[in-house]
Amino acid sequence: MSYDRTYVSKVASGVERGSREFARRADDAMHAGGELLRAWNDQHPADPPQRRPAPAVSDPAGALVVDHDHAELFYDAGVYRLTQRRRLVNHGAAPVTRYLIRIAVDRYPGRPERSNRHYCAHPLTWDEIDLHAWHGEGRAEAMPWTVQHDRDAFKEVWLRFENAAGQRFPLYPGSACWIEYTYTVGDDKWGNWFRRAVRHPTNHLAVTLDFPTEVDPAAWGLHTSMAGDDMPLATAIQIHEFNGRRVFSWATDDPPLHARYKMEWTFRNGRVDAPAPRPSQVMASLGVIQDGDPLLRRTAQPFDLPAEADATTRVVDDLRQAADRISKAHTFGKGMGIAAPQIGIDRAAAIAYPPGDPNPIVLLNPRIVETSDATDSQYEGCLSSFDVRCRIPRPLQIHVEHQERDGQRRITIFEKAVARLVAHEVDHLHGVLCADHLPDGEKPIPVEQYRGTGTTWQYPA
Structure with missing residues (x-):
């Protein structure tokens, strides 16, 4: 970002007021998709007016509050299945008709060139993801979805507040609802990490990792600060074992907006990584x-x-x-x-x-x-x-x-x-x-x- 780390730390702790340019660079560095810059503009209405980037959608999703956010990652037989449950509250003045979710994988974190080669040869596909979403407690109503971005290792999807028959049920101002969605990814594409980013004001955030005991899993977590520093989680991860499963649970209340939390793990008695594909196999998969x-x-x-x-x-x-x-x-x-x-x-x-x-x-x-x-x-x-x-x-x-x-x-x-x-x-x-x-x-x-x-x-x- 080209800023002194001491200054960055003071901005992150609230001692110093960051400039709009600082917010823009932080947004780029953290790949926040414009959220940091929008938050800065919202917090400085008395400053000289700035031309704000046009929102990507007309829905007032920025007025949403996540009352409860629980992500459960279940692993078995080489496949990860994520189940995400959220209770959303509309604190805005207009109905919300859709909600954006993201699916991102990185098999080799810290080695972008290898990951790039891997996903060029083996892109994440919609068939394997098998995405399903529901509205209401107990999966009362299935939600259709629309693709926003479709890349080899990254997907963005709009969950629509309607049912298969086209009947709409917007989230009206002052109302709350539960949404739930689930998808699967093989361990040849997932990688041993899971990240949660706080994109809306959130009251309670929880993560559960559910692994077979036989692979002898160990897990730990990191909190990435606004300064980009990785720090240990402020609260301990709880560990429970039952029915041949080892479950790691972690939760926090009132996480800061734009905070990022990452859970990582290793299987000490687990599968050995499959050998990387031969160069000729990569080229053949690319159509040569x-x-x-x-x-x-x-x-x-x-x-x-x-x-x-x-x-x-x-x-x-x-x-x-x-x-x-x-x-x-x-x-x-x-x-x-x-x-x-x-x-x-x-x-x-x-x-x-x-x-x-x-x-x-x-x-x-x-x-x-x-x-x-x-x-x-x-x-x-x-x-x-x-x-x-x-x-x-x-x-x-x-x-x-x-x-x-x-x-x-x-x-x-x-x-x-x-x-x-x-x-x-x-x-x-x-x-x-x-x-x-x-x-x-x-x-x-x-x-x-x-x-x-x-x-x-x-x-x-």
Whole structure:
């Protein structure tokens, strides 16, 4: 946040009055979704008027008070099931017609790149979540829901105060109601933590973790302050055992608005993490055809240009989307490229992104027509055989004939790293893989032995 920690601590304790800019930066740092900034504006009505961000919805959910909030996380046979019960009170002047809930998972907290790769390959799906919601005590009435955000590891859903028949039951001013919802997530996606964020004024907050005794669970909790510091919970976690279950319970009254509480645990006699998927498995899950598929060994069908100009647009768009998915799962320090046959399209198109350049080189009907005598040898990886790296020679300069969408033919000269990148993709369009260029007696090395991931190819000045 670029503020002195002492100043942050004083603001958090109420000794100092934080500025609006401080509230904005704190909101960004804590990913509070604008709630800190709105709270600051609400608490400083006499300050010069500021342009407040427009609310995302028209419902007066900001006037809600959570009288009772109880989250129960039950684990068994590799699956977590969360049941969340809340008693809501409308202290506003208008009826509330929907309520926003969030579902967020992080299998590898503190290791964002690994988590990103994991969820790109194994996104959280609505089928596995199996979300259900109810209104009223005893699950009196099922509540429909509408998706607000749908991301690989994060979902936001509006629970609607109505039933399946379309009959509405808004939460009117001065009224209270119970809502309950439940969903499931496998332990391959959940991770050993559960966080509660206080987004509305809350009178009572409780969390229960219910685990099998046989895994010998241990649990602890943390409170994240407004300054971003992790501190132990102010009250102890209670532990009870019965019927082969060990239950950890914790509760607090009148938690501060925007406070964050996190429960963490370990299974001391539990399941060992499943091995991480192989790089080739990750690429296959992202839609990249793997070595052994006959399509990779065929010469791709050329475009008849300009008659098929529209077809090139569709194929290049597919390649861009594939590259975007893949780049979220892996860091490419040397740039990256992908050819149409690698995503199952038998057409002569490829794209290549030089290192640090967001704009790809587009190659339509390309062929290498001239190469330099000078060569060098570098390691290359291929999305279609990503478990290995191959050290192969390539020319330091290549001349590539290719076409524009209007049919015009061009010859473009590429050098050094970009030449290597482009040559690799042109090979794919002619049924050639980089391992085919290995010198006699040399073999690919396992990716685990390769030490150049994330770095650029090196060339003399």
